[in-house]
Amino acid sequence: MDIVRCLQTFCAVVETSSFTAAAERMYLTQPSVSTHIHDLEKKYGTILLNRKRDGITPTDSGKLLYDYAKKILKLTSETADAINEVNQLKRGEVEIGASTVPGTYILPxxxxxxxxxxxxINLSMRIGDTSEIIQDVFEQNVEFGIVGEKVRKSGLTFHKLIRDHIIFVANPSMKKSQIELAELKKVPLVFRESSSGTRMVVLEKLAKKGIxxxxxxxxxxxxxxxxxKQGAIAGLGATFVSERTIKNELNQKLLKKILIKDLVIERNFWIVTHSVGGFSRAGLTLFDFIKKTYPENK
Known part of the structure; x- marks a missing residue:
């Protein structure tokens, strides 16, 4: 039994007081209308309609069912409209995660x-360090994340997004504009916290150089x-930051770039997804939109 169709037929009978008129409205045969009413009466175990010579009227149970049926049919129609809007991307919600650099300087x-x-489509974005965002994706708290470090973790897939350069900057009071790699050991440094993707990349690169x-x-x-950045501006020490984050400070001469001989630090930003998927339609559309905005290695 198609309960929605039966309820539509029942409401048509109540509103027209006629099986014949209801059949015309519903584009059904009169026997089909009778079958729908019989099915409802059987389902609810009660007589729903009074059949009289001067017309058809609902019983007390029929009146109650009519009131609920109108609400059900209204919700059914609204549900279909809502699903259609989601499928056509006219509505939806997407929550993603991002580590500090992409979340602050790239994605907005x-x-x-x-x-x-x-x-x-309503968008929301969690910003945290790389480890936090990767964990959020793993636990499926967000649909996907954008991070600055690729890690080995079962259940996750990393998609290359965009290249990034990490540079060394200091307060302009630092006289040198280039230093030897060995000199770096003596320079006071302001570093990101241990779970930072930027920090991980810098330490990995330095380790390859024996530091x-x-x-x-x-x-x-x-x-x-x-x-x-503020620590470096204040003169607490030099620091490593993404080149994408420092343009204003360099232009305003609040900080200056220091070259380190024989040291170039590059990395990729990655979109991390859960291996089992779980994308909403809107989430998949956003994922594709970001990928098309930043072709690999741009």
């Missing part, structure tokens, strides 16, 4: 353009890119 502009194309964390003079560890 992309999300703004996406929102202009899909105004009915460990113990060799460095780290005077302070701070929890965000903005914090380490």
């Amino acid at each position: 502009d992309v999300l703004l353009r996406f929102k202009k194309n899909y105004p009915g 460990t964390k113990k060799d460095l003079t780290i005077v302070m560890e701070l929890g965000s890119t903005e914090a380490v």
